[in-house]
Amino acid sequence: MNLLRNTEKHLSAEDIYIDAVRINPSIGLTTVYRTLDLFSQIGVVQKCDFGDGRARYELADNPLKKSHHHHLVCVKCKTIVDYTDFIGEELELMQKTEKALSLKHRFKIFNHTIHFYGICSKCRLEA
Amino acid sequence: MNLLRNTEKHLSAEDIYIDAVRINPSIGLTTVYRTLDLFSQIGVVQKCDFGDGRARYELADNPLKKSHHHHLVCVKCKTIVDYTDFIGEELELMQKTEKALSLKHRFKIFNHTIHFYGICSKCRLEA
DNA sequence: ATTGGTAATGGAAATCATTATCAAATAAAT
DNA sequence: ATTTATTTGATAATGATTTCCATTACCAAT
CATH class of the missing domain: 1.10.10.10 (Winged helix-like DNA-binding domain superfamily/Winged helix DNA-binding domain)
Structure with missing residues (x-):
């Protein structure tokens, strides 16, 4: 830990x-x-x-966790970029969704991940 | 395909x-x-x-894709539940985020995934 | 129809992360 | 102190994915 x-x-x-x-x-x-x-x-x-x-x-x-973040993944070079922007806006929606899903599917939810997949600028130029 | x-x-x-x-x-x-x-x-x-x-x-x-969905994963039994609820509400935010991230990090983004992690009711009762 | 070069294919072997096994070590209980 | 249960780590096994390479398919130019 x-x-x-x-x-x-x-x-x-x-x-x-x-x-x-x-x-x-x-x-x-x-x-x-x-x-x-x-x-x-x-x-x-x-x-x-x-x-x-x-x-x-x-x-x-x-x-204990300093910063909640989500991920941006380049499917070519596998680079992973963390982003912490827009988290505030996402958070409210995610919490709402989390609560609704917990009830509907009887899950005790304690975390979530969001990944965006794409191609980074470096790989796009090389292609 | x-x-x-x-x-x-x-x-x-x-x-x-x-x-x-x-x-x-x-x-x-x-x-x-x-x-x-x-x-x-x-x-x-x-x-x-x-x-x-x-x-x-x-x-x-x-x-071509019929239904966009996200995932609910039980970390104990590894069960995966697809959910299609709340997608509408998420979509607008995700598209907004996607556009902003594309610009800021110069990624060409073409997809995203959202996973919620937790414990399903079955595993919670067994524990 | 033939050629030659390039790209695509598939089988076998190699790789590599993860898991199972098990005996030794440690802790807990009596 | 002796037995019992739990935790640990080394090794081997597993299994998904990649690499390698010989063969084949493709296609344009002869």
Whole structure:
């Protein structure tokens, strides 16, 4: 959790493992996966897939989380851009939707993700 | 493309391969992957990751697509629920956001996904 | 009709993230 | 202190996706 709190990046399980080994050299990759899965299930960590074949993990939204953000993904070079603009406007709608969905589908919802997919300027010029 | 047009499901590459073989028995799985990747890059197909280790593909939004929908994911049992409610309200905001993001980050955006994460009623009762 | 070059194809092997297995280590309970 | 249960990590297994490469399809120019 501390590793995730202290970064703005989207860390993969292996990234986290490499960091964790510096703190506790005897830790195993399996434990990292197990713990991330646990954290994800209790809702404190958000597992993200950006389509590059490996999962990323970031702190789920809560008081500890500095900034809620959404993602902009380039489907060519797989670049991921975080954006925090327009979040305010989105938030109200998302909360409304979340509440309605919770009731209708009997889900206890604790997080959401929004991804926009497209092609970044760099890849568009190269094409 | 026809296979994707004629289903409401989220097909995996293998699902599509199995269907494709019935039409052209000599087609290879590699070609299916290659073609799906191509379609995804040109924006007519949306590649989705639901956290179960295999990618799913569906028609990207366009006039051919019957219904735009978003996803509700149970982080315990990995169940995925499509919902089409509230889409109308979301759409206006998403289009506005999309336009603003396109300008600011110089992305050509052609799709978006919204996922809500939580725990379904079944898993909540079992816990 | 033939040629030659390029692009597309598919099968097999390789890759790589993730999961399962299991024995050892640690903690908890009696 | 001894037994029991839980957690851990190393290794192996799994399985989706990619890479590699030989073969084939395509097509324009001869």
